[in-house]
Amino acid sequence: MSGGQGRKLIALSAIWLVLLLAPYWMVPLGGYTALATRVLVLGLAAMSLNFLLGFTGVLSFGHAAYFGLGAYGAGLTLKYLAPSTPLSLLLGMLLGGLCGAVLGTLIVRRRGVYFAMVTIAFGQVFYYIAFQWNSLTGGDDGLRGFSRQPIDFGAFRLDILGNENNFYFFVLFCFALAVAVMGFILRSPFGRTMIAIRENERRSRFLGIPVERHIWIAFTLSCFFMGLAGALYALVNNFADPKGLHYSQSGDFVMMAVMGGMRNFWGPLLGAAVFVVLQDYLSSITVNWMSFIGLLFILVVLFFPRGLLGFLQRSKA
Amino acid sequence: MMTLLLLFNVTNGLIIGAFYVLMALGLSLILNLSNVINFAHGGFLVIGGYIAYAISPYVGFWGALLLAPPLTAIIGLAVERVLIRPLYGRDPLYSLLLTFGLSFIIEDGTRFIFGPQGKPVTIPTFLSQPLSNELFFITGYRLFMVAVVIVAVALLFLLLRYTRLGIRIRAGTLDLETVAALGINVQMLRSLNFAVGIFLAGLSGVLAAGQLGLEPTMGTGLLMPSFIAIIVGGIGSLPGTLVGGLLIGVASGLTAVFLPAASEAVIYVMMAVVLLVRPRGLFGEEGMMS
Numbered sequence: 001m002s003g004g005q006g007r008k009l010i011a012l013s014a015i016w017l018v019l020l021l022a023p024y025w026m027v028p029l030g031g032y033t034a035l036a037t038r039v040l041v042l043g044l045a046a047m048s049l050n051f052l053l054g055f056t057g058v059l060s061f062g063h064a065a066y067f068g069l070g071a072y073g074a075g076l077t078l079k080y081l082a083p084s085t086p087l088s089l090l091l092g093m094l095l096g097g098l099c100g101a102v103l104g105t106l107i108v109r110r111r112g113v114y115f116a117m118v119t120i121a122f123g124q125v126f127y128y129i130a131f132q133w134n135s136l137t138g139g140d141d142g143l144r145g146f147s148r149q150p151i152d153f154g155a156f157r158l159d160i161l162g163n164e165n166n167f168y169f170f171v172l173f174c175f176a177l178a179v180a181v182m183g184f185i186l187r188s189p190f191g192r193t194m195i196a197i198r199e200n201e202r203r204s205r206f207l208g209i210p211v212e213r214h215i216w217i218a219f220t221l222s223c224f225f226m227g228l229a230g231a232l233y234a235l236v237n238n239f240a241d242p243k244g245l246h247y248s249q250s251g252d253f254v255m256m257a258v259m260g261g262m263r264n265f266w267g268p269l270l271g272a273a274v275f276v277v278l279q280d281y282l283s284s285i286t287v288n289w290m291s292f293i294g295l296l297f298i299l300v301v302l303f304f305p306r307g308l309l310g311f312l313q314r315s316k317a
Numbered sequence: 318m319m320t321l322l323l324l325f326n327v328t329n330g331l332i333i334g335a336f337y338v339l340m341a342l343g344l345s346l347i348l349n350l351s352n353v354i355n356f357a358h359g360g361f362l363v364i365g366g367y368i369a370y371a372i373s374p375y376v377g378f379w380g381a382l383l384l385a386p387p388l389t390a391i392i393g394l395a396v397e398r399v400l401i402r403p404l405y406g407r408d409p410l411y412s413l414l415l416t417f418g419l420s421f422i423i424e425d426g427t428r429f430i431f432g433p434q435g436k437p438v439t440i441p442t443f444l445s446q447p448l449s450n451e452l453f454f455i456t457g458y459r460l461f462m463v464a465v466v467i468v469a470v471a472l473l474f475l476l477l478r479y480t481r482l483g484i485r486i487r488a489g490t491l492d493l494e495t496v497a498a499l500g501i502n503v504q505m506l507r508s509l510n511f512a513v514g515i516f517l518a519g520l521s522g523v524l525a526a527g528q529l530g531l532e533p534t535m536g537t538g539l540l541m542p543s544f545i546a547i548i549v550g551g552i553g554s555l556p557g558t559l560v561g562g563l564l565i566g567v568a569s570g571l572t573a574v575f576l577p578a579a580s581e582a583v584i585y586v587m588m589a590v591v592l593l594v595r596p597r598g599l600f601g602e603e604g605m606m607s
Contacts, residue, residue, distance in 0.1 A: 053410075059408075059409070059410050059413070061413065106589060106592050106593065109596060112352070112409055113348065113352055113353075113354050113409045113413070114552055116354060116409070116410075116413060117354060117544055117547070117548060117552075118548060118592070120541075120544060121541065121544050121545050121548060121585065121588055122585070122588075122589070124541050124585065125582065125585040125589075128581045128582050128585070129582065132578050132579075132581070132582065247541075248417075251356075251414070251417045254410070254413075254414060255414060255418075258410070258414060288425055288429055290421045290422075290424065290425040291421065291422050291425040291426060291429070293418070293421055294418040294419060294420070294421030294422035294425065295418070295422065296418070297414055297415060297417060297418020297419075297421070298400065298415055298418045298419065298422075300414075301404070301411045301412075301414050301415040301418070302400070302403060302415070305407070305411055
């Protein structure tokens with residue numbers, strides 16, 4: 001037992017060390033800091049989705065909506081309300097989370113494929129709103145005309161706009177906060193109950209667990225995290241794109257979670273890293289990168305359904 | 318003038334609704350029997366359309382109309398056999414992801430082969446004429462399309478009601494395990510059922526090609542309304558899907574008259590209302606959705 005825990009501690013330290021030093025090893029390897037930032041943000045999104053998918057066992061295929069809402073929330077805050085980065089993150093997160101909470105009440109009674117279908121369809125509502133409401137959202141062209149603002153600590157200002165490294169560490173800080181909260185929830189009795197529902201819903205129900213309420217809470221929490229990731233993504237690009245709300249983006253998130261390993265807390269981050277780097281590379285060498293991404297989907301589903309971490313763990317055992 | 322405008326949009330809505338119905342019925346068949354959400358359904362529509370485009374110079378429009386749907390269904394059979402069959406019995410997540418990836422490949426592949434520009438499929442001239450000057454929007458082709466859809470839907474329901482295959486499909490939808498225990502080849506049943514669904518997608522592809530022209534992305538636009546048609550009509554009920562498709566078609570047509578910007582959004586509002594008031598959908602059976 002203590003050996004297992006020791007190994008866990010080593011793995012955990014290794015993950016954080018890799019993340020902390022990313023700007024320093026990524027650039028010599030031919031990457032760029034903004035790519036690392038993107039991996040982190042999309043990794044957070046995939047982990048937020050996996051909070052629901054991997055740990056509660058319900059398949060949302062419309063989570064990009066809450067991601068995109070977070071992005072638009074942050075962008076609109078910066079553009080129209082106040083030039084404050086923390087406020088934009090907070091409001092983006094709230095927008096994604098609250099919309100998730102409301103729609104969640106309509107969704108939680110469904111299961112399996114039907115849950116997936118209803119989440120996809122509701123997710124598209126926000127896509128159409130962003131697409132049609134030209135005067136507010138910029139329509140098809142996306143929301144432009146805002147940029148992340150330096151953060152004022154009173155004594156000094158942290159420049160996150162010009163300095164890519166500073167911004168990376170700021171995102172890493174937000175990421176660490178969110179991930180810590182997520183981990184804390186999963187270790188709590190509530191988190192254990194989520195896993196119980198995943199493993200055997202009927203049995204949980206017989207034990208007197210209010211399953212619908214738990215799924216709704218898990219869904220809502222996951223939407224809050226998703227909103228935060230989306231808000232961060234708007235800051236990464238200084239831009240919010242209606243495509244970020246579209247169900248194909250949801251598909252990418254599900255893919256990241258599956259490819260990394262749904263049953264592992266850190267799996268989706270690994271999946272996001274592989275996916276983002278691969279997409280970045282493929283789109284730079286071929287116009288037909290869509291086909292290759294599609295092929296990746298098929299290969300992962302057919303040959304690595306447990307994801308990279310699941311595959312590694314099984315071959316070790 | 319107002320009545321004409323109204324009539325124009327209701328007609329448009331019905332025609333679009335007819336497309337939704339064809340798409341949604343195929344999706345629904347596959348979903349009900351095999352628990353697979355076929356994200357590539359729009360892709361198969363595109364395949365059907367482009368097959369029609371490719372063969373119509375040799376066999377004419379009528380030949381393409383007859384040949385393209387079965388050819389699409391054969392491609393569908395091959396896809397089911399190789400890619401989807403290994404996934405039955407696993408979490409539906411996997412078939413969803415796989416067909417999602419497949420839709421990327423189909424879209425990109427058609428763009429690669431045929432180019433990103435729209436392609437026209439020529440329809441016989443007598444079909445492209447408006448029937449009267451007053452009702453300029455009712456062309457022969459549109460009437461013809463609706464007639465084909467009606468015939469196809471009627472044949473599908475007859476197939477399901479009276480043929481051995483249809484009865485087995487319906488029985489399998491209710492309880493696949495028992496059907497298997499009775500000695501029916503469930504793999505075969507699923508394959509044939511998939512092929513029927515893809516046949517309908519191919520048929521809508523040919524019809525859409527004559528009306529709208531062809532684009533590699535045309536399938537994705539029809540996919541979401543088809544989902545909603547299924548949810549509104551009630552999952553598990555094919556008549557529900559039929560009514561749902563027509564309903565959302567007409568609703569978006571009518572909204573286009575009064576509030577054009579909301580014509581896409583209205584179908585989502587309808588879905589939300591249906592789910593609130595009657596969670597199982599209009600014709601859905603209790604418990605089907607959970």
